[in-house]
Amino acid sequence: MADKEKLGNFTKQDAPTYESVLQCMRCGFCLPTCPTFALTGRERSSPRGRVALARAVAEEKLDFNKAMKEEAFFCLDCRACTTACPSGVKAGEVMEVCRSQVHQQIDQPKWQKLFRSFVLEKMVPNPDLMETSMLPARLYQKLGVQWLVRNSHILKMAPKWIEKAEGMMPELHQPLRQRVPELTPARGEKRGKVAFFLGCVMTLMYAEVSRQTVRVLSHQGFDVITPKDQKCCGAPHLTEGDRETTRQMATHNLDLFLDLDVDAIVTDCAGCGSALKEYEELLAERQDHAKLEKFHSLIKDVSEFLVEQGIRTDELKTINKSVTYHEPCHLCHAQGISKQPRDLIKAIPGIDFREMNEASWCCGSAATFSLKFTEESQKILDRKLDNVKDTEADILVTANPGCHLQLAWGLREAGMPQPVMHLIELLGEATPE
Ligand code: SF4
Ligand code: SF4
Structure with missing residues (x-):
């Protein structure tokens, strides 16, 4: 997405290119692949609808308005539509660029701007600061405060996103x-x-x-x-x-x-x-x-x-378990890596691999989507958990921390017994010390 010329009602800096929104021929092949369209049935929340909105802004038929803002952030950026599109339209990426337009064009409360710039510009780019910021969370777990909080049901009084964020926290170790x-x-x-x-x-x-x-x-x-x-x-x-x-x-x-x-x-x-x-x-x-x-x-x-490179399997230990695999969107749709994780799982001796339905359908995590849209995220997650359940696999494997957090939380909340493991954790278990 270049930023050379000002395009319609987009600002010059970080706008979609005209070609990226012009390519859509409105065939609708992307519609059955889009989780937010499946949830709402709303054209504007589909890949085709989102690209049409962006095109209207590019052609000065629409201001960069609140609807654009909502769709830019309601899109999961799962890129399933990119995989499905015969025309090469990348609706997720167009929406990702539009998020930068939101901050340039739509006024945000001052505290939000300050918080955002502290986290994104100061904290995250500084690994030392990031690690220090996790210290209270590690103490919260180590000193047993988490146990008290979880068993007192105090979180039921907090906003849903806080309850979920706390519930998703894995056991933390030294970075x-x-x-x-x-x-x-x-x-x-x-x-x-x-x-x-x-x-x-x-x-x-x-x-x-x-x-x-x-x-x-x-x-x-x-x-x-x-x-x-x-x-x-x-x-x-x-x-x-x-x-x-x-x-x-x-x-x-x-x-x-x-x-x-x-x-x-x-x-x-x-x-x-x-x-x-x-x-x-x-x-x-x-x-x-x-x-x-x-x-x-x-x-x-x-x-x-x-x-x-070819996996060395001669020393691998046997793992007699059945395993199913959830494909992270940013692995299968964004990078086209789908077969390799399955090959890796199947290379471990003893594994009974069970394919799940809709393995490449988003789990509803999508960075902060799961906290911003807790209800919608839950519905997407429920669909995934049903598919996991149908496999009756012992272990659910994935390969992305966002999916890992969301799935582990979802399985626990649903009372399902499967642990979630990263692909490499499984291979690590089979690898001798
Ligand atoms: S985004 Fe692609 S798949 Fe969807 S309607 Fe447009 S051309 Fe068809
Ligand atoms: S990236 Fe995902 S949520 Fe966004 S439009 Fe495409 S399929 Fe829908």
């Missing part, structure tokens, strides 16, 4: 960035050298999962370099319409990782992988094209990387 070595050497016959992109949510909330990623990569024969001064990938900023801070962090990450001279930059977070692969477009006006292309070619989801 991985503070304890992972800069270099974890390959084990056995060395096959190459990779850099590990940590990802804020993974290092802060699923530190033990990412620890397994480093261990598994090393066990698979790769030196793993984890640079401590890496920054957030910028996915939260793209979600909230702050594309400029994403560009600043992207520039930092680009230089840092390209200097390492590695075979691949591996991530275990679908949201990070998708954002990192978008640097090419985000920085197109500011960086050398060859550099951006090189960076893009190096970014690999851990399943994509391991399947490409």
